[in-house]
Amino acid sequence: xxxxxxxxxxxxxxxxxxxxxxxxxxxxxxxxxxxxxxxxxxxxxxxxxxxxxxxxxxxxxxxxxxxxxxxxxxxxxxxxxxxxxxxxxxxxxxxxxxxxxxxxxxxxxxxxxxxxxxxxxxxxxxxxxxxxxxxxxxxxxxxxxxxxxxxxxxxxxxxxxxxxxxxxxxxxxxxxxxxxxxxxxxxxxxxxxxxxxxxxxxxxxxxxxxxxxxxxxxxxxxxxxxxxxxxxxxxxxxxxxxxxxxxxxxxxxxxxxxxxxxxxxxxxxxxxxxxxxxxxxxxxxxxxxxxxxxxxxxxxxxxxxxxxxxxxxxxxxxxxxxxxxxxxxxxxxxxxxxxxxxxxxxxxxxxxxxxxxxxxxxxxxxxxxxxxxxxxxxxxxxxxxxxxxxxxxxxxxxxxxxxxxxxxxxxxxxxxxxxxxxxxxxxxxxxxxxxxxxxxxxxxxxxxxxxxxxxxx
Ligand SMILES: *Cc1c(COP(=O)(O)O)cnc(C)c1O
Numbered sequence: 001x002x003x004x005x006x007x008x009x010x011x012x013x014x015x016x017x018x019x020x021x022x023x024x025x026x027x028x029x030x031x032x033x034x035x036x037x038x039x040x041x042x043x044x045x046x047x048x049x050x051x052x053x054x055x056x057x058x059x060x061x062x063x064x065x066x067x068x069x070x071x072x073x074x075x076x077x078x079x080x081x082x083x084x085x086x087x088x089x090x091x092x093x094x095x096x097x098x099x100x101x102x103x104x105x106x107x108x109x110x111x112x113x114x115x116x117x118x119x120x121x122x123x124x125x126x127x128x129x130x131x132x133x134x135x136x137x138x139x140x141x142x143x144x145x146x147x148x149x150x151x152x153x154x155x156x157x158x159x160x161x162x163x164x165x166x167x168x169x170x171x172x173x174x175x176x177x178x179x180x181x182x183x184x185x186x187x188x189x190x191x192x193x194x195x196x197x198x199x200x201x202x203x204x205x206x207x208x209x210x211x212x213x214x215x216x217x218x219x220x221x222x223x224x225x226x227x228x229x230x231x232x233x234x235x236x237x238x239x240x241x242x243x244x245x246x247x248x249x250x251x252x253x254x255x256x257x258x259x260x261x262x263x264x265x266x267x268x269x270x271x272x273x274x275x276x277x278x279x280x281x282x283x284x285x286x287x288x289x290x291x292x293x294x295x296x297x298x299x300x301x302x303x304x305x306x307x308x309x310x311x312x313x314x315x316x317x318x319x320x321x322x323x324x325x326x327x328x329x330x331x332x333x334x335x336x337x338x339x340x341x342x343x344x345x346x347x348x349x350x351x352x353x354x355x356x357x358x359x360x361x362x363x364x365x366x367x368x369x370x371x372x373x374x375x376x377x378x379x380x381x382x383x384x385x386x387x388x389x390x391x392x393x394x395x396x397x398x399x400x401x402x403x404x405x406x407x408x409x410x411x412x413x414x415x416x417x418x419x420x421x422x423x424x425x426x427x428x429x430x431x432x433x434x435x436x437x438x439x440x441x442x443x444x445x446x447x448x449x450x451x452x453x454x455x456x457x
Contacts, residue, residue: 004325008314009410012059017045025373033452034369036378042288045376046416047408051344053099053257053264054408058193058309061261061302063374068298077300078291081267088239088311089216091269091380092268093276096289098294100217100255101126103268105286107213107253108134110278111177119167120180120215121159122146122187125386125446127180127215127253132391141179146188149338149349151336154229155194156340157185157222159201173208182215183245185223185383189402190218190323190342193234195244202248216252216269219245220259220310224320229428239311239404251275258344261306265295308403310444315410319344323407323412329421335428338402348424350383354434359384359401361436363451367403367427370434379405387437387446 020028020043032038036049040115069075082094097103104127112118114135120127121142128138145151158182168176181201184192205212223241228231233241246252251270256265268283270276287294295303309315321345324415327341336352350357350364357363364383371377383401390396405420416435427434441452 004321004414005314005318007305007410007413008312008318009058014080014251017043021051022373025376029369029373031312033441034365034455035448035453036368036372036380037085037449037453038452039372039378043376044372044378046412046420048345048405048420049378049380051258051408052255053262053404054264054409054411055257055306056410057261057263057302057306058410059225060309061301061305064301064305065298067301068296070297073289074291075297075300077297077304081300081307083378084307085267085269088242088307089219089252089269090243091246091249091251091271093270093273093279095268095276095279095283095290096190096293096295096300097266097268097283098254099179099257099264099266100119100215101130101266102294103255103266104130106268106279107251108136109282110275111211111213112136113177115175117167117171117176118178118180119159119164119176120184121157121193122185124182124186124215125388125448126183129445131180141167142185142188146185146191149189149336149347149352149400149402152340154340155197155225156191157182157188157193158197160194161197161200161204164201164204166173167210168204168210173210176208176210178211178213178250179205180213180215181249182217184218184225184343186218186344188342188400189338189347190221190344191340192229192343193220194230195241196230198245199325200247211250212248214246214249214252216246216249217258218343219252219257220316221320225343237311238313238316241243241268242311256303256306259310260303261310262303264298265299267293267305286393307427322412322414322417326405326407326417326421329418330424331429333425335424338400343373345404345406347382347400348379350401350403353403353428354431356432357434357436359397360395361438361456362453363436364401364403366434366437366455369437371403371423374427375419377405377420377423379403381448385451388445388447
């Protein structure tokens with residue numbers, strides 16, 4: 001068997017890519033304020049900005065799109081989606097939402113009181129924003145190692161049980177409505193959580209009457225790592241592992257744009273009837289009726305089908321292999337990035353890549369901009385800009401200052417990844433010439449989306 005299995009699909013439809021000159025890309029980057037979120041795809045060659053909603057759907061999903069039942073109430077596609085979530089993930093109740101953050105909004109509103117604490121294995125931007133908007137303080141209880149880009153651990157996304165227990169002892173369990181357990185941890189580089197850790201988190205939580213809510217957005221990737229690395233799961237299918245993982249959760253938020261293999265959609269799943277009741281009261285205010293929640297019928301059908309497709313071992317094996325392929329190429333050239341390679345992206349370590357640029361001159365932001373100018377590859381910053389400011393207006397200074405190269409699902413080939421690797425290696429060789437940035441516009445929340453920068457000369 002090849003170390004990098006070839007695509008377990010063949011190409012039926014193609015989307016041409018525009019090839020640009022360096023001069024054109026330089027101009028586009030200046031116009032975008034050195035923020036890759038403000039570029040137009042028209043100017044992008046290989047788009048690794050995100051794997052969110054950028055998935056290529058299958059012929060089976062597209063066929064399902066034609067079966068959209070666009071009734072306002074009781075769409076048959078909702079019934080199919082509900083059945084898929086119940087069968088594959090095992091939760092009782094499903095509230096569809098327009099995407100993951102819609103589910104986060106509802107969950108945060110129904111569970112959080114002013115002054116509560118929400119522990120989690122590293123923050124995620126939208127998740128923490130909703131927790132804070134509802135008056136909670138997010139507390140990071142991930143393993144210390146997750147903040148170090150050089151330490152290799154099989155399950156670097158695990159919760160540090162001592163940190164979790166200390167928080168319970170310090171603030172009291174009645175101030176912790178739930179723990180938010182992300183499987184995998186996006187911001188740590190797509191690092192997985194072991195089944196053992198999930199079980200232990202469940203035990204502690206149950207003892208104190210704290211609910212366990214998964215951020216299940218990347219649960220298929222997490223299941224793959226459990227199968228590969230955890231004793232006792234080698235012979236289980238991805239579907240078996242998903243079912244077992246979810247059996248330790250009281251509910252989950254899901255961005256369908258990731259592991260459900262669709263371009264838009266999400267849901268909140270719950271086992272508790274009373275919580276579900278409250279969620280249905282809010283979904284009509286923020287999303288739509290409880291049988292569509294902001295999605296078209298056809299989109300719910302595509303998501304229902306995607307949920308089953310993502311359980312195919314060859315799909316997820318190929319996905320992870322693509323990411324490893326890019327990682328192996330960079331490793332051979334000595335480029336610093338987060339180890340071990342996680343489930344959805346390569347994260348360049350900008351502090352090590354550009355050690356001469358202080359963190360408040362946004363080294364990762366600059367590196368992402370330079371990569372685009374060099375080769376038309378669009379990546380994004382995951383460092384001080386993404387981390388934002390605390391309640392008192394002070395910048396968070398995250399330990400990790402990263403550039404994320406996110407691989408969309410089923411979209412690019414290994415040849416595209418060669419282009420990406422070659423460009424990064426070239427930049428690494430002339431890294432001394434790269435300088436920092438200053439921020440010239442900063443929006444009040446989620447600043448990384450729209451902030452603008454200028455080069456420091
Ligand atoms: C994408 C993502 C979300 C938010 O989902 P959206 O669909 O973008 O609103 C939440 N958590 C994680 C881990 C994600 O990757």
